[in-house]
Amino acid sequence: MQHSMNSILLGLGLLASATATAGEWKVLPVTDADYKPEVTLSLVGGDMKPAHSPSGGYAGVELALNCLALQPPVGIIRSKLSYGSFNKNGMKISTFEVNPRWTTHLSDDLTFGIGPGIGYVTADIGGRTTGMTALQVGVDLDYRVGALNLGLGARWQGTQNKLITPALRSADNTLIQAKLGINF
Numbered sequence: 001m002q003h004s005m006n007s008i009l010l011g012l013g014l015l016a017s018a019t020a021t022a023g024e025w026k027v028l029p030v031t032d033a034d035y036k037p038e039v040t041l042s043l044v045g046g047d048m049k050p051a052h053s054p055s056g057g058y059a060g061v062e063l064a065l066n067c068l069a070l071q072p073p074v075g076i077i078r079s080k081l082s083y084g085s086f087n088k089n090g091m092k093i094s095t096f097e098v099n100p101r102w103t104t105h106l107s108d109d110l111t112f113g114i115g116p117g118i119g120y121v122t123a124d125i126g127g128r129t130t131g132m133t134a135l136q137v138g139v140d141l142d143y144r145v146g147a148l149n150l151g152l153g154a155r156w157q158g159t160q161n162k163l164i165t166p167a168l169r170s171a172d173n174t175l176i177q178a179k180l181g182i183n184f
Contacts, residue, residue, distance in 0.1 A: 023073030030068040037065040040149045042181025048086040050093060051172040058175055060084020067100060075104040078113055080140070086173075092124040093171055095157070101140055113140040119157060123164050123171040132160040132171060144183055151179035
């Protein structure tokens with residue numbers, strides 16, 4: 001997980017350097033009179049592949065909005081809060097995630113986002129439940145059609161190296177997902 005964390009920090013440093021030269025960062029944009037949260041609530045479904053289990057179905061919800069705390073001079077940071085779960089072959093994983101995504105428009109209605117995240121993961125195998133913090137990195141593609149939002153996303157998540165069973169540590173996983181949401 002340390003190698004992955006270093007890669008995430010390097011990527012964020014490069015992104016911050018590129019955007020810092022482009023203009024001014026906005027701190028607490030929520031206090032601006034022209035701030036618009038652009039809230040999207042989505043149902044999420046996809047395929048999760050835990051490190052210690054075959055891939056299987058994932059289902060959850062996601063709330064996305066323009067970041068309240070910080071905005072870069074180029075693009076926009078979308079804060080994505082999500083909760084989801086996976087259950088296959090006796091392994092249950094539940095995740096709560098906060099994923100800020102630096103987002104840019106590819107066209108009027110199509111956006112691309114990339115960024116890190118933090119999370120809390122609960123892994124259960126055979127009735128033994130272990131809670132772990134997590135770091136993740138992901139990408140999203142969202143298409144707005146009026147009040148409808150269609151999205152695709154992928155992310156990798158690395159968890160603490162905690163013992164889940166005597167033979168298994170951590171609940172690292174990858175997720176490929178599709179989203180169907182409503183723009184408010």
